[in-house]
Amino acid sequence: MPNKCAWALGSTNEEHYHDTEWGVPLHDEQMLFEFLVLEGAQAGLSWRTILDKREAYRTAFDHFDPNKVAAYDQAKLTELLQNPGIVRNRLKIQSAVLNAQAFLRVQQAFGGFDTYIWRFVDGEPRQNHWLQHSQLPAYTPESESMSKDLQKRGFKFIGKTICYAYMQAVGMVNDHTVDCFRHSQLSRATLP
Numbered sequence: 001m002p003n004k005c006a007w008a009l010g011s012t013n014e015e016h017y018h019d020t021e022w023g024v025p026l027h028d029e030q031m032l033f034e035f036l037v038l039e040g041a042q043a044g045l046s047w048r049t050i051l052d053k054r055e056a057y058r059t060a061f062d063h064f065d066p067n068k069v070a071a072y073d074q075a076k077l078t079e080l081l082q083n084p085g086i087v088r089n090r091l092k093i094q095s096a097v098l099n100a101q102a103f104l105r106v107q108q109a110f111g112g113f114d115t116y117i118w119r120f121v122d123g124e125p126r127q128n129h130w131l132q133h134s135q136l137p138a139y140t141p142e143s144e145s146m147s148k149d150l151q152k153r154g155f156k157f158i159g160k161t162i163c164y165a166y167m168q169a170v171g172m173v174n175d176h177t178v179d180c181f182r183h184s185q186l187s188r189a190t191l192p
Helices: 012-020 029-042 047-060 066-070 074-081 090-110 113-121 141-152 160-169 181-189
Strands: none
Touching: 012 047, 029 047, 029 066, 029 090, 029 113, 029 160, 066 090, 074 090, 090 113, 113 141, 141 160
């Protein structure tokens, strides 16, 4: 079995996510929105909890179609608060709707959320070379800058630590440890 980041060995969901998604540069608008919602939902919880609820989130939030989520009314919010498949936190659920509305505004202003968000790393994934997971930062100047800008644009549950987790999730940074088989795969994936 190839070497993997230590955190990926906690559960089947975590291992699959690590092996197939984490750190892969992502440019799909709907997936970028999905990770915004999921990272916000994770605040104060483990990523494993969110991964285990991911399919329920996809169903509950119309497969993260930002146009649909932006239009959710009070009845829909009440329905979501009753859904045991997701994190039933009123502020987090409301933030998904506010973030969908802000997401659409950013798409309009920049021609796409992808164009906007990747500016924080100049359009290229940062290639880190950590020897062990304990070296990974909780946030960086880029995630702090991203957080401040997103907050100015009306996004919620988007602090600098959540932004850094988002950057890791959507491949804006390669934070696989150097002994992990995915580190070299993703490093090569960004070469011309």
